[in-house]
Amino acid sequence: xxxxxxxxxxxxxxxxxxxxxxxxxxxxFILIKPLFFPNxxxxxxxxxxxxxxxxxxxxxxxxxxxxxxx
Amino acid sequence: MDFLMIDWARAQFAMxxxxxxxxxxxxxxxxxLVAIMESIYxxxxxxxxxxxxxxxxxxxxxxxxxxxxxxxxHEFEFGTNWSNYSWVMGDVFGAPLAIEGIFAFFMEASFxxxxxxxxxxxxxxxxxxxxxxxxxxxxxxxxxxxVANAFMQHPTGYKLNIETxxxxxxxxxxxxxxxxxxxxxxxxxxxxxxxxxxxxxxxAAYYLLRxxxxxxxxxxxxxxxxxxxxxxxxxxxxxxxxxxxxxxxQPTKIAATEGLFEGKEGAPIIVGILNPNKKPGDGQTAxxxxxxxxxxxxxxxxxxxxxxxxxxxxxDGNNKYGILPASELxxxxxxxxxAMNDYHKAKESKNEALMAENKKIFEEYSKYFxxxxxxxxxxxxxxxxxxxxxxxxxxxxxxFFMIFFVxxxxxxxxxxxADGKLWLKISLFTLLMAYIATxxxxxxxxxxxxxxxxxxxxxxxxxxxxxxxTNVQMTFFMFLILLGTLTFAEVKMIxxxxxxxxxxxxx
Numbered sequence: 001x002x003x004x005x006x007x008x009x010x011x012x013x014x015x016x017x018x019x020x021x022x023x024x025x026x027x028x029f030i031l032i033k034p035l036f037f038p039n040x041x042x043x044x045x046x047x048x049x050x051x052x053x054x055x056x057x058x059x060x061x062x063x064x065x066x067x068x069x070x
Numbered sequence: 071m072d073f074l075m076i077d078w079a080r081a082q083f084a085m086x087x088x089x090x091x092x093x094x095x096x097x098x099x100x101x102x103l104v105a106i107m108e109s110i111y112x113x114x115x116x117x118x119x120x121x122x123x124x125x126x127x128x129x130x131x132x133x134x135x136x137x138x139x140x141x142x143x144h145e146f147e148f149g150t151n152w153s154n155y156s157w158v159m160g161d162v163f164g165a166p167l168a169i170e171g172i173f174a175f176f177m178e179a180s181f182x183x184x185x186x187x188x189x190x191x192x193x194x195x196x197x198x199x200x201x202x203x204x205x206x207x208x209x210x211x212x213x214x215x216x217v218a219n220a221f222m223q224h225p226t227g228y229k230l231n232i233e234t235x236x237x238x239x240x241x242x243x244x245x246x247x248x249x250x251x252x253x254x255x256x257x258x259x260x261x262x263x264x265x266x267x268x269x270x271x272x273x274a275a276y277y278l279l280r281x282x283x284x285x286x287x288x289x290x291x292x293x294x295x296x297x298x299x300x301x302x303x304x305x306x307x308x309x310x311x312x313x314x315x316x317x318x319x320q321p322t323k324i325a326a327t328e329g330l331f332e333g334k335e336g337a338p339i340i341v342g343i344l345n346p347n348k349k350p351g352d353g354q355t356a357x358x359x360x361x362x363x364x365x366x367x368x369x370x371x372x373x374x375x376x377x378x379x380x381x382x383x384x385x386d387g388n389n390k391y392g393i394l395p396a397s398e399l400x401x402x403x404x405x406x407x408x409a410m411n412d413y414h415k416a417k418e419s420k421n422e423a424l425m426a427e428n429k430k431i432f433e434e435y436s437k438y439f440x441x442x443x444x445x446x447x448x449x450x451x452x453x454x455x456x457x458x459x460x461x462x463x464x465x466x467x468x469x470f471f472m473i474f475f476v477x478x479x480x481x482x483x484x485x486x487x488a489d490g491k492l493w494l495k496i497s498l499f500t501l502l503m504a505y506i507a508t509x510x511x512x513x514x515x516x517x518x519x520x521x522x523x524x525x526x527x528x529x530x531x532x533x534x535x536x537x538x539x540t541n542v543q544m545t546f547f548m549f550l551i552l553l554g555t556l557t558f559a560e561v562k563m564i565x566x567x568x569x570x571x572x573x574x575x576x577x
Binding site: 017025027032033062 | 541
């Protein structure tokens with residue numbers, strides 16, 4: 001009720017701001033996120049074990065794993 | 071790993087966080103300033119104060135609405151561009167970011183609506199309470215972001231799990247209340263308050279120079295100047311606290327920040343410029359300028375003659391002070407990495423004895439894990455030029471504010487704030503200077519953290535997702551256009567309201 005009365009009786013700047021927020025949210029969550037920002041792990045691996053194996057491989061691969069035993 | 075992809079992913083993160091952070095400090099600072107103004111209205115009952123509160127609240131609301139959700143972009147980036155980082159850090163990051171979300175979406179949204187639209191709908195007391203709750207909500211949500219960032223600067227209260235390669239939180243209080251988080255939060259909040267105050271001072275100075283809305287401008291100055299002055303000095307105090315924690319927790323950052331090539335007992339702070347011809351090993355310092363003897367030891371270790379390690383000590387080690395050479399840290403890191411790898415091979419072959427043996431080795435060396443990914447000892451040092459200059463720009467502007475706001479405060483007390491064009495003209499630039507200082511400070515904090523995303527645990531080169539660079543390039547330009555447009559819209563809308571002024575604006 002507070003929102004309804006306060007919002008509709010306020011001046012045009014609030015409409016603009018409200019519109020900007022709505023457009024931005026739609027743009028971000030309906031266009032940008034699904035089209036350009038898929039979650040890499042969720043998209044490429046369908047089980048936790050596969051995600052785990054991939055990450056273990058990623059994180060244990062180095063340029064040179066040889067240990068210098070000087 | 072595709073280095074070009076990492077460069078673009080870093081550039082994208084830097085660009086989006088830069089634009090996001092244009093909005094954040096104004097919101098943090100202005101919510102408190104608006105609450106103070108409304109408190110004055112509540113106490114005095116004078117309509118001028120109500121009018122002033124509503125005008126500043128309108129500018130705050132424009133900033134809040136345009137900036138809203140620009141931070142969510144970073145969570146998109148974590149999942150797509152930085153999936154390795156998200157995997158390793160997810161368990162630690164989940165709690166503070168979830169709490170931040172609760173504050174942002176429930177506390178700020180609920181009380182924000184009452185504060186903006188409820189002027190004639192709720193009692194004066196409840197309205198004031200809502201305005202203060204909005205300020206508290208924005209500041210508390212900032213705290214949880216700082217907690218997450220502090221973990222990246224100084225990971226603590228966690229254990230790296232050999233089974234999952236994930237950092238798992240072992241102590242929430244250790245993560246949330248570590249000195250790095252508290253110091254950074256206090257420093258960040260006071261710098262945001264100072265920036266919020268300069269937002270007010272700049273606009274009020276514009277009105278005073280134009281000789282319009284003079285009473286409103288004077289009232290705004292009367293609130294903003296003491297607030298800026300208090301925060302300028304508080305920043306200095308917490309900056310001192312931060313120097314001590316950084317010296318202790320991130321010695322590579324402090325060495326780069328001060329251009330200290332060789333460690334020294336009674337290390338100085340030198341105000342000047344970097345000597346581009348010097349390299350680590352060429353002598354104690356790379357800075358040309360005015361030395362302040364023993365200052366770095368005093369600020370960093372709270373002892374005039376304490377030893378502060380230099381870049382050379384951190385690369386080559388220093389037996390006398392128990393500093394391990396970077397090559398040894400790398401060797402230990404590789405032992406941890408190989409132990410993790412061998413543990414999983416043993417698990418596949420169901421060799422439990424070998425699993426137990428590798429787990430034991432891993433637990434002994436896991437704190438060096440990240441060093442195993444570095445390619446050469448020199449990699450432990452962050453880019454010296456950027457770290458050095460951003461820090462000195464921040465300190466230089468901070469020192470300027472400490473002097474300038476004393477002058478403004480004296481003029482305010484003498485009733486001369488509306489006179490003296492020179493001071494008002496300088497005041498016009500305080501917002502720009504506060505932004506430069508804030509971004510320089512963050513630049514130093516984040517570039518100085520390199521080569522790590524999580525200090526000592528996960529290097530930046532291992533944090534990115536193995537995806538094609540084109541994806542990141544495309545979204546980089548998309549965000550540049552989107553966020554650039556939003557910023558342009560904000561500036562245009564705020565300028566329009568400033569031109570209309572407190573009596574004609576649409577509040």
